[in-house]
Amino acid sequence: MKSRVLLLSMALGVSGCAVGPDYHPKPAAELGVPETWSVPASQTREDLTRWWSNFDDPILSELIDRAAAGNLDLAQTVARLRQAREALVISRSSLLPSLSGSGGVNRTETLRGGGTTVTLPDGTVTTTGNGGGSTSFSLGLDASYQADLFGGVRRSVEAGKAQYEASGYDYATTLLSVESEVARNYVLARAYQAQLANARASLKLQDDNLQIAGWRVQAGLVSSVDAEQARTSRAQAAAAIPQIEQQYNAAVSRIGVLTGQPPGALKPLLEDVQPIPTGPETVGTGIPANVLRQRPDVRAAERNLAAATAQIGVARAQLFPALSISGNIDTNAAAFGSLFETITGGLFAGLSQAIFNGGRLNAQVRSSRAAADAAFAAYKQSVLTALEDIENAVVALDTAQRREREYAIAYDAANNSAILARSQYRSGLTDFTTLNTQEAALVSARNGLVQARADRATALVALYVALGGGWDSEAPPTDLPAMTPNTVEDITAGQGER
Structure with a gap:
């Protein structure tokens, strides 16, 4: 008995070594992370957990919060995170013994034959009983x-834990993508509202021009060419409006779907015209090395x-001896009380x-090493891509700000020119072609300013996301987030098990 206890205690305690390489952060x-950026950038680091609050737009904040709670892409990543958690539980169970119990009742009956033959005193032979x-x-x-x-099992648990954590970072990566997509479409919606206002203002001007040209033609001051040019310009201005309305509808519909709602659900919320959000x-x-901690896609690649x-250790463990121990306790009795x-x-x-497996086990080790090499290359690639995203976003923000300043100057000049040209046309000091040219330049400058402001806001959103803002690093x-979309348990509640 003592030898059996000793053998069992040795089996439970011989888990001191684990083959394969130990992982160390790179x-x-x-x-390939440089010490400084190659473009002018602020080296200070700020809290970007809720970067959208910097735009000071309550509707934008509400939409992003709705998307974080109801987006269906996020619901899918949460389900995958739950799967990874249960896979880790399964891996850990292999570290423990398995125990099972059994019980049974056996009843036998003689269905034919098996009776006892008896000879009576008078010589009669009879059979009694049935066995x-x-x-x-x-x-x-x-x-x-x-x-x-x-x-081997401990390495498997180690791999499962890393994959579980990578799934958590995948959720954060999806969250950042959803937040940026909501903000980008919100900026587009506000930009389209501004473009619609510009187009309708331009149409009103063209209506006035058409009326003025008609009066001058009737007065014999100009030929009917002016009236036809005015009609052409008016129709072109009117034709621009339906296209902008279609683009606005697409942006608002996209925001609705991103928040887990039907496309038209948010139209009442966004119908009031608001300016394009500006932000700081x-x-x-911060410094380039911050991306190793702040970007969830980089951290997911590191966990992978x-x-x-x-997994190299899991494969190498298959090359070594395996010890298995099993035991049982049984009892049998004819009566339950005697069990x-x-x-x-x-x-x-x-x-x-x-002993011989045709090289399969060694090939599995080499395959695992190759997979680790690929994972390292993917990790390094994700780091370099993150650095690229940040530097591109810094430059995009700077250029958008400069374009906005220049377009503001262009708009002011074009507006003054258009006012002057209209006054001169009314007085007969210039022709309609000059007026039309100046007002076309005004429309172009006005829309250019709107586009520059939208580009600036979009570049700011891109920079926040490139820096890894939008989650608590x-x-x-x-940590499993709370999602509002129904789960299978919600759908089948009250219906009973199938």
Whole structure:
């Protein structure tokens, strides 16, 4: 008995070594992260968890909050995060023994024959009884344990934990994408509202011009060419309005779907015309190394590398002996009350070692190493892409700000020219072609200013997202967020199990 206890304690305690490489985070220099940016950028770091509040637009904040709670892409990533969590539970269960119980009742009856032959005193032979029946009871307990001698199971748990964390970062990556998409379409919706106002104001001017040209033609001051040019300009201005209305509808519909609602659900909320959100002039980008912590896609790639490294140990453990231990306790009796009078037990320990497998196990090790090399390349690529996104967004914001300033000057000049040209045309000091040219320049400058303001807001959103804003990078990546879309349990509640 002592030898059996000793064998079991040895099996449970021989998990001190784990084959395969241990994962260590890569330094920034090995990943190609420079010390400073190659473009002018602020080195200060700011809290970007709720960057949209910097635009000081309550409707934008409300829309992003709705999307975070109801977006269906996010609901899918939450489901995948739950799957990864349960996969980790399954991996951890392999570290523990398995135990199962059994019980049974056996009843036998003689259906034919089996009676007793008796000769009576008068010489008569008769058969009595039919052999009767019997009942037996049994109980059993079986246990088994696969000793993790070389850490294959522990490496599997290590890989599962890293994949679980990577799924959490994947959720954050999707969240940032949804937030930026809502903000971008919101900016577009406000820009289209401004363009619609411009187009309708231009149409009103063209109506006035057509009326003035008609009066001058009737007065014999100009030929009918002026009236036809005015009609052409008026029709072109009117034709621009339906296209902008279609673009506005598409942006608003997209926001509705991003928040998990029908396309037209948010039209009442957005129908009041509001200016394009501006936001701050500058954003603190911090140092380039910040992307290793702030960008969730970079952290997901790092966790995937950790999982791939652990899988090398899982594959290498298959090359070494495997120890399995099993035991059982059984009892059988003809009566239930006598079940525990006699108890039997057994213990078995087995050692197995792969001798020939055609190179399969070694190939699995090499394959795992190749997968880890690919994961490292993907990790480094994600870092470089993040740096590229940030620098491009910094430059885009700067150029949009400069364009906005120039378009403001152009709009002011074009507006003054158009006012002067209209006054001169009314007085007969210039022709309609000059008036039409000046007003076309005014429309172009006005729409250019709107587009520059929209580009500036969009570039600001892109920079916030490129920096990894929109989530709490200090929180555990595996915290399951609350989502409003129905789960399978919600749908089947009250219907019973199928």
